[in-house]
């Protein structure tokens with residue numbers, strides 16, 4: 116494939132051009148658990164690091180094809196796929212950090228990642244949560260033992276956008292690993308490499324696959340980081356090209372040892388889903404902006420948070436980093452006198468469901484669901500009001516979404 120192909124062209128044609136098998140336009144789905152060899156020397160060579168397959172906990176040709184697509188999308192050097200986004204994040208934190216290390220994390224993060232970082236703290240890694248929309252907050256939290264800074268490119272549900280370019284420079288100056296969860300932007304809106312992120316984590320279950328029919332996750336090395344300077348790479352993985360050291364450790368410890376492996380079936384569904392990512396995202400971003408603009412003036416709406424609105428605190432940053440699209444996630448706070456449950460029950464097109472980046476528009480009252488476990492104090496810190504709705508905007512006809520929200524809102528209680 117020529118490097119000049121556009122983003123969508125590459126997505127649509129990459130599988131058939133990768134390897135030829137009868138002209139199939141999709142990569143084959145390999146269900147095989149083990150891989151048999153006719154030459155014992157070859158078997159040994161693959162065990163010792165030669166490219167190939169031995170046991171599918173460490174991947175199959177189908178997962179490799181998907182990883183290749185992601186690496187290309189991110190403009191990175193390599194990718195390792197996992198069963199879920201959380202498996203990918205767990206692998207990054209548990210294989211690249213050690214007891215005694217310190218990590219700085221944005222406090223505007225996915226609830227389950229927040230909980231995972233709590234588990235990490237139980238294993239002796241200390242965590243500082245900061246407001247990463249200001250690089251100064253990240254910088255002042257750094258310690259001598261800080262190994263990693265973690266942020267999400269677009270926070271769920273508050274839509275905060277960290278000062279990624281400056282955080283990237285700060286981390287690169289100090290040899291700190293900058294890990295970016297790019298799930299809500301995807302490489303279509305932002306390539307982690309352009310802000311100096313060393314590793315980009317993607318939940319493939321969301322926008323990437325898009326159809327709500329497969330879970331998956333991945334870690335991509337962007338090539339920005341010098342692994343020779345990272346103290347936590349085991350001696351056994353400090354060999355060969357240093358650019359590959361980080362992901363080698365993530366793959367061996369995180370996939371082989373921990374076992375959160377993506378199945379070939381799921382990899383196939385995700386690879387087919389991602390072919391339409393740019394089209395789906397363009398429509399969903401358009402819908403989200405239309406909803407945001409309409410709702411911000413509605414008398415029964417307290418506040419709308421969407422990076423495409425002038426009122427969004429990081430609107431200028433969003434324009435610089437993302438261009439002319441602002442994501443598919445919207446946070447809407449209803450007036451306090453509205454019963455949020457009655458309102459939700461009146462919706463027809465919007466599906467009441469958790470999940471993000473689906474073709475269908477999904478809505479959730481976040482304080483009572485995904486942020487219930489963390490308690491009122493931490494919710495207040497994160498700016499999560501009781502009447503806050505998270506809306507993951509889908510690809511429906513714009514008019515249907517606007518009409519449905521209005522009819523549910525305009526009924527007086």
Ligand SMILES: *Cc1c(COP(=O)(O)O)cnc(C)c1O
Pocket residue numbers: 199200201202225228267271296298299318319320321330331332471
């Ligand atoms: C959903 C999500 C994850 C976890 O992904 P799963 O595939 O559901 O495990 C991680 N980060 C962000 C930002 C997410 O939205």
